[in-house]
Amino acid sequence: MTMKKEMGTKSLPMLLKGLLLIGLLLAAACGNNASNEGQQSNAGPDSTNAASNAAPETVKDPVNLKFLYIWPEYEAIMNETIRLFEEKNPHIQVEPEIVPWDKAIEVMQTKVAANQAPDVSFGWTHWMAPFVNEVDAAMPLDDYLQQDPAWEQSFIRSDLLDISVVNADKPFVSNIPFKLSFQVVIYNKKMFSDHQLEVPQTREQMEQTMEKLAANGIIPLAASGKDGQIDMLKDSFAGMNFVKNGTAQGAWLAGEESYESAEYIEAMELAKQWFSKGFFGKDAFAVGNDEIANLLLTKRAAMILGNNNQIPTLQEQVDDELGAFLFPAAEGLKIQAPLTADGFFVLKTTQYPDEAVEFLKHLTSEEVQKLWASQSKSMPVLQNLNTGDETLDGLIDQIAASATDYPVQKLTYNPAELSKQLQAAFAEYLLNANADVTASAKKMEADHRKAIESSQ
Known part of the structure; x- marks a missing residue:
């Protein structure tokens, strides 16, 4: 009994000391947790801002594409076409200019000579010699086509792009067809x-x-x-x-x-x-x-x-x-089939070749081709895309089924003035x-x- 009392008496101070030590440790732990939580709470907004500032969205420089085309009768449809493109590419603004169809080559040659050429211009696929041979103004498009096989293979006939290759020394595609015309x-x-x-x-x-x-x-x-x-x-x-x-x-x-x-x-x-x-x-x-x-x-x-x-x-x-x-x-x-088309080409002098080609892709997209087919009854240049008009769709089927193995002429000169002279001489013969x-x-x-x- 005496021994038990002695042990109990001696253990009490030690027990109190142990409890006090545990309390201090718990207090320290709580203090550390509170401190850590405070640090985390204070760091939260700063770290969020830092994360958002670390990867800001890329702001593209504004681009202004000058675009020349014919068809004043289709100005409303072309404006809608441009609006759709700008909506998808808000940093690009397309500035259109309309010229008479029978002055298109003359106007473009004048603009090229005066260093006032647009970025993208109208041109007949089969009459690109003036802009390849005479003034060397058309930009080669082969690399862009090869980098996008789906685009290259989307046209109604495999040889449609070849029409614009007009010089054996410059064997490149110079024009992208937009709507068939023949x-x-x-x-x-x-x-x-x-x-x-x-x-x-x-x-x-x-x-x-x-x-x-x-x-x-x-x-x-x-x-x-x-x-x-x-x-x-x-x-x-x-x-x-x-x-x-x-x-x-x-x-x-x-x-x-x-x-x-x-x-x-x-x-x-x-x-x-x-x-x-x-x-x-x-x-x-x-x-x-x-x-x-x-x-x-x-x-x-x-x-x-x-x-x-x-x-x-x-x-x-x-x-x-x-x-x-x-x-x-x-x-x-x-x-x-007289495989000719109204098309567009990119000028070598453009400061925005990639954006200009993106615009060409837009013009030949299914969305735009359907728009023009429905509103102007234009004949699309894409495969398996009909207008809903029995007569036009019949012609499209004839085009698709016509001979693709016939050789295609690629004129090395501007036939415009020559055509007038030959017509006059031929008329004399007939009359x-x-x-x-x-x-x-x-x-x-x-x-x-x-x-x-x-x-x-």
């Missing part, structure tokens, strides 16, 4: 039905169809000699002759073949034969395209040579349903019943050579 035959379906006619599948059938219509006092195929439609048809005949004879190579590919060749002579003679029979109308060289269209609308002509872009406007003005087809090839040959085809071809070839030499 010569077609537009016809009145009811008039065909009334005369038990079907759409001809060959050039020989086409001639038989025109014979029947002419016998009934109807202009078979109204065409303007004044505005070059008959001249274009003659060139189409010649092209088919070169393909048929296996001579569509060398000089022909560069548009430098001789107008005195057998292929051209044969084409000129066929055109004159049709002209003499009245197939194009008696006043073909006295009327322009507007008057030709009126012949179709008033049913004095069953067919006209026109452009695919005319079809929607003409259809609005006539009750009868209109149709259209590519001019048929001679028997034994596949139809060669003069006694004109010698060889002499006429010789005169045309002389003008042809001058145009080629002036571009070199």
Whole structure:
């Protein structure tokens, strides 16, 4: 008992000391926790701000793209197209300028010479020689296309991009197609039905169809000699002759073949034969395209040579349903679609090549192509993208199915002025019943050579 009391008495102070020590330790721990919590609480906002300031959003420098195009009649649609692009690219502003279609090349050449060229300009895919050979203004687009295979492979025909390669020494794509534009035959379906006619599948059938219509006092195929439609048809005949004879190579590919060749002579003679029979109308060289269209609308002509872009406007003005087809090839040959397009190119002088190409991609996007197809009945350049218009979609199918293995001409010179001279010489040949085809071809070839030499 005594021993237990002694031990209990001695243990009490030690127990109190132990409890006191534990209390101090707990207090210290609580103090440290409070201090840490305070530090964390105080550090929270600062660390959040530091994190947000560490990776700020990149602010892109403003870009102003100057953009030249034609079609004042489609200004509202183009403005919507630009708005959609700027909405997706808020740092880019597109500044548009509209010029008349028949002054586009002249205006652009003047701007290039004066160092006032836009960043992106309108240009026909098949007439890029003035901006590649003459003034060396078009920027190569091959690298951009190769870096984006989906874009490169999106077009309706695999060879559509190749049209703008116009120089063997500069073998690059210089133009991106925007909407298809080419010569077609537009016809009145009811008039065909009334005369038990079907759409001809060959050039020989086409001639038989025109014979029947002419016998009934109807202009078979109204065409303007004044505005070059008959001249274009003659060139189409010649092209088919070169393909048929296996001579569509060398000089022909560069548009430098001789107008005195057998292929051209044969084409000129066929055109004159049709002209003499009245197939194009008696006043073909006295009327322009507007008057030709009126012949179709008033049913004095069953067919006209026109452009695919005319079809929607003409259809609005006539009750009868209109149709259209590519001019048929001679028997034994596949139809060669006149694969030309209204397109755009980037100028070498642009300070914003990447942004300019992004704008080209936007113009050929499915969204924009659908917009133009629905609001202007333009023929899209993309695969499997129809307009909803039976006539236009039929042409698109013909384009997609037409021959892709035919050689394509890539002119090395500006054909604009030459075309006027050749049209005048060809008109003299057609209008003069006694004109010698060889002499006429010789005169045309002389003008042809001058145009080629002036571009070199």
